Amino acid sequence: MINIDTLFLEINSVCNIHCKYCFYEKGELSRSSSRISPTALKVFFESFGENLQIQSVSLSGGEILLHREIEDLLKTVRQFVPHVLIMTNGTLLSSTTIQMLEKYVDEVHVSLDSITSSYHEKQRGLHRKTLNGLELLRASRIPMKTIVMTVSNGNKDQIDEVRKYAKEYSFLFQMHPVDNFNSSTIRRPNTCKSLTKSIMINAKSQIYPCFHLQTDAYLLGDLNNFNFQDFLSRRKDIIAYLLPKLPCYRNRCWPLI
Structure with a gap:
């Protein structure tokens, strides 16, 4: 066993935005x-x-909602x-899409790197569409909804703002640092589970x-x-x-x- x-x-690997820190980009x-x-x-x-x-x-993905x-x-x-968990940039979320996701998905992660600043727009694009998608997702029956913030030196001062937004709208909150970001507030675990516990x-x-x-x-x-x-x-x-x-x-x- x-x-x-x-x-x-x-x-898939196709996407509708171009995140600067994406492995593909x-x-x-x-x-x-x-x-x-x-x-x-x-x-x-x-x-x-x-x-x-x-x-x-x-x-x-890519952006999974582009998969036919x-x-x-x-x-x-x-x-x-x-x-079942899905990761999306949130820009393609619609009422119809969310109704479909509600039938199969337990958890949705949406990438959001800033609220009021232009950082998200510069790093990813389609910031307003992401926020619109989050508004729709907020009202869904999907049990777990999480905002995932990719943190770098360019937006580390906005962590509290994104965290506050997530809490206000009943989202869970996670941070993923990129390679050039160092912080004592984000600690690497001392054991790896991926090798034996993932595929x-x-x-x-x-x-x-x-x-x-x-x-x-x-x-x-x-x-x-x-x-x-x-x-x-x-x-x-x-x-x-x-x-x-x-x-x-x-x-x-x-x-x-």
């Missing part, structure tokens, strides 16, 4: 038209039978996993132990040609090799722990 806290699904990853298929994902879940227990699935089969994907995930599948349907290990050396398989036994063998070997070292964690792993 494999017990996984979180399965991270990067369901910085050229660390390459955008493509590839996307995760609901059919392939269902085969992946069914291949494990009762040998896989996943507590939560986190869907991200987003409802089918959510419906598939809901069949196998008790908790990551990217928009090209490639399976890895976690987001920061997307190289050929750590490839666990392919969603479109999935082999259960090969996956188990590769995962066991990679964990045994990496766990004592954790080079990725020591360097810069913040958000997936």
Whole structure:
């Protein structure tokens, strides 16, 4: 039995905004038209039978609401996993979209980096649409709604303002620092759970132990040609090799722990 806290699904890589600190915008990853298929994902879940227990699935992109089969994907995930979380920039949230999300999703994370200043607009764009989306989300029946603030030296003085906004409108609040930001108020955990307690599948349907290990050396398989036994063998070997070292964690792993 494999017990996984979180399965991270990067369901597509296309987006409608251009965040300056995005892995795609910085050229660390390459955008493509590839996307995760609901059919392939269902085969992946069914291949494990009762040998896989996943507590939560986190869907991200790109912008996930641009995925043409987003409802089918959510419906598939809901069949196998008790908790479903989505990450969105909030600009495409509408009454119709939220009604659909209410059927499948337990938790929504929306990125917001400033309220009154121009920082969010400069770093991401479509600030007003994000705020409009949050207004709609606020009134939804989705149980958990979280504002996620990406913090850098450029907006660290606005943390209290965004936190106050979140509290006023009944959102939970999280901060994710970027590499050039240092603060004693945000502490890195002293253990890594991602390697043994997560699986990551990217928009090209490639399976890895976690987001920061997307190289050929750590490839666990392919969603479109999935082999259960090969996956188990590769995962066991990679964990045994990496766990004592954790080079990725020591360097810069913040958000997936």
